[in-house]
Amino acid sequence: MRTGIVKQFDSRSPYGFIEDDLTGASYFVFYKSIKESGYKRLEVGQRVRYQLAQGKKGLQCINVYVENNERG
Template identity: 70%
Template sequence: MRLGKVKQFDEGSSYGFVEDDLNHKSYFVFYTAIKEEGYKRLEVGQKVKYQLAQGKNGLQCVNVYLADSKDKD
């Protein structure tokens, strides 16, 4: 899985962007990609692990977990 940090997340619109730790590119993330239990939201600056997949407008984050989560490695 890739590592990055949340650059922006708008709860009202339920989407945001994650900046990749390696290439520093930003990727779209939609709230349905968040795999944590409970209320699905991300905080700016929060570290996450994720995968990339082709979306309608390019690569986007899928299978998003908090970096300290034990759910996925």
């Protein structure tokens, strides 16, 4: 899995962007891709693990897991 940091996430319109640790590129993430129980949201600065998949408008994050449920 890839790793990165949440750069932006808006719970009112549940999407955001994750910056990849290896490439520095930012990828779109939608709240349905977050693999957490309960209310799904991300916090800016959180470390995450994820996979990339082709979406309608390019690569996007799927199967997103927060690392240790702590902010980075």
